[in-house]
Amino acid sequence: MGLGVLFITRKYPPAIGGMEKVAYELFHQLRCKVDITLIKWGGSNILLPIVLIYFFIKAFIILLSKKIDIIYIQDGVLSPLGIVLKKIFSKKIIITIHGRDITYSNLIYRLIIPQCVKQFDRIICVSKATSDECIKRGIEKEKISIIPNGISDTHYMFTTQKETTKNQFRQIDASLNQKKIILSVGRLVRRKGFKWFIENVIIRLKKERSDFFYFIVGSGPMKAEINKTIAALNLESCVKVLDRIDNDSLKMIYNTADIFVVPNIPIDGDIEGFGVVILEAASCGIPVVASNLEGIADAIKNNKNGLLVDPMDEENYLKQLRKLLDDEKYRETFGKKARIYTLENYQWDTIVKRYIEIFYSFGHNSMPECPLCQSPNTHNTGINNGHYRLYSCNACNLYFIDPVPTENDLKNNYKEYLREKGYKYLNNKLRKYKIQSLWKNRLLLLKKFVNSIDHKQILEIGAGTGEWIETLERNHIREYTGLEIAEDEFYILKKKFHNKIHNSSLISFHTDRMFDIICLWDVVEHFNEIEQNMKKLKKLLRPDGLVVISTVNTNSFSFTIKRGSWRYFIPPEHILYFNHKSLAYLATRHGFDLIYFKTQFQIQAYLTNNKKAQEIRNINIYLYQLKVFLEKIVNPFLFRRGEIITCMLKNKS
Structure with missing residues (x-):
């Protein structure tokens, strides 16, 4: 439960x-x-x-x-x-x-x-x-x-039919034709600053121009006072208060507005905690001009999803409004930028994760949800490494660690790993022999499923120190791209392969290209956001493309026997641990067919950087050759119990 x-x-x-x-x-x-x-x-x-x-x-x-x-x-x-x-x-x-x-x-x-x-x-x-x-x-x-409030793009105000909505709204009142709409939404109370804004900003703007109309949507104790101010200043032709309106009408006016204004003023004993209307407006692609006050400063990042102005600074308000009213291109460009920033940083599905983390941190004997299927039906395996605990999901059979490391945690871990191993490790004679054999076999496997591979666009996620890309180069395959988030490894790769390597995670990678083959060699276990990574992978893959995954296997004999001392249980580097059932679920969830699945038994060979053992390195190569021979004999009898999984996914037909 x-x-x-x-x-x-x-x-x-x-x-x-x-x-x-x-x-x-x-x-x-x-x-x-x-x-x-x-x-x-x-x-x-x-x-x-x-x-x-x-x-x-x-x-x-x-x-x-x-x-x-x-x-x-x-x-x-x-x-x-x-x-x-x-x-x-x-x-x-x-x-x-x-x-x-x-x-x-x-x-x-x-x-x-x-x-x-x-x-x-x-x-x-x-x-x-x-x-x-x-x-x-x-x-x-x-x-x-x-934790800030959030916005839901599907349930809130945005419509893709903006021009149609604007025309419908302007049909209500012919006098609005050719006029730009300035909008405010909120309770009619003193801290919202509506009365101050009318008396100090709108009155001056009206003397300069007649190409705007200011709507205030809301109700509250100051309604009569605000309407009285509008009448006293003869502003009925350009200012109107709309009492509480239904959601459809509010959606219409949000998508009609050209500028959104939040003119709050400081009031003792009454603060603006956040301002959800700011997110609503920005998510509709409307430039927001707001007072740099209290919680508003948390909702708006200046020049990203809005423009902050000192409270009651009428000159600066006028300056920003004039620029937005006069420059249509600036207004539209800023509105689009504001929408993108708001949805990237304030979507509810991101915000709610932080609530979940807090709830689980206080829940009695509560289990974290599965990162793959989001099921709460998980249990603690009793395996720990430091403060990382290993859980398994009863629904999809994924094993995963909690707490989940951030991307920065992973980058720092990779940096420490490489420095601990040392760059000499990369040139180790046995290691080079071993990886050349491994990657050659992987390429041969891939060629069985892909015709004319040398003409295919290949993306490798987690390029490491370049063994797969070196293999492609040795086989005259040049159409490849590599991603690597670890900075030290990226710089090693950059020297060898130049602009074909990007210092980026999969989620952060921006390109208009699509790929025929996407390789996740020993990488999927490192994903700290499996759902977002798979969505991005799906977006980058051609409809007839192929995804190849290799990862460690929790159905292996070694995991069953060793459990906590299993050599692949190394958090925070490894976060997710798969088997046939969880990989099949991963494929189905994201619209793939699992077209190939095989496990491989690994016999550990002696590998050392000890200077005193230099003379036995040639022997190690013979040991490795023996290991490969024994694996070929043993693997056909293992079915799904080998240590390493290799599988391939294709889009469902």
């Missing part, structure tokens, strides 16, 4: 707002990863005392009847409920703080909320500004994690 999470939120659709969208998306992302139970309220917060009683009764029943490891509370206002549940059930409590829920000016809130939050096991803040406010109120820095 997977990790049990009780998710409690008072902000959930059909109620409308940023926190409601965050709660909805987070829940729907988590439900695929953990065993989650939702308690929600999507109505008015006027009834909050009654809602808290309802939440307590429902949570009490669930905690008595279900396996719950973590209680997750979605904002600070519900923290008193969390304290009660923690005292009764002794569960781990994780809470997200959004901003205003920790800075309320109300005296009762100031006395109660921070004191409750302090007692929780982990506090997730949506921005650095929110984290700073928590620390000011005595919450331990060590308990805080900063």
